Amino acid sequence: MCxxxxGNICRSPMAEVVFTSLAARAGLGAHVSVASAGTGDWHVGExxxxxxxxxxxxxxxxxxAHRARQFEAEWFADLxxxxxxxxxHERILRSWATTDEDRGKIGLLLAFDAGQVHLGDVPDPYYSDDRMFDEVLGMIERACIALFRQLQPAVRQGATQ
Structure with missing residues (x-):
């Protein structure tokens, strides 16, 4: 999952760290591959x-430990x-996907959380203050928990096979 x-320096690193932590706490960290990336290359390596x-x-x-990187279309094959x-970001990713299968792998984070789906987007806190970063992290935590709950049964089943 990615x-x-x-730019891969604010929202997506938060989601990567939170989701990785959820998987580890559930004893499934070895069975889930979590990454993050940006659609742009402005901060690569930072x-x-x-x-x-x-x-x-x-x-x-x-x-x-996070270092920013740019999403590469060829990653779809392994995700x-x-x-x-x-x-x-969803529009950009869909434009980079070359097959229906790859386009089917793309989803919005807040779409996994019934309590936040109506918001659509996680706001970018980059031009804001610490309070906004905390609020955005809260949104991401709630959505990652909802996503993890949806994926956990399949991950558990795969871990036992």
Missing amino acids: FVCA QADGRTVAALHRRGYDGT DLVVALDRS
Whole structure:
């Protein structure tokens, strides 16, 4: 699975860290591959935004190892799920997907959470303050929990085979 936002320094690293933590706490970390990337190349090789790392830290997560990268269309072949953080990323990913199978792997993060699906997009906190980073992380946590609950039975079944 790969979470995708614009520059891979704010939203998608949050989702990667949160989802990885959920899988690890459930004892399924070895059975789930989680990554993140951006649609743009502006921050390739950089750490997550300092405010992202700080927001994650305030919630008990460690985002210090993250390095930004750009999504590559050939990754579709190795991914089961590509999760866009907003509709602009979803549109870009769909334009990069060359097959219906690849397009079928793309979903919006908030679409997995009945309580937030009406919002559509996770807002970009980049031009905002720490409070907004905390709010965005809260949205991402809730949506990742909902997504994990949906995937967990299949992951558990695969882990026992």
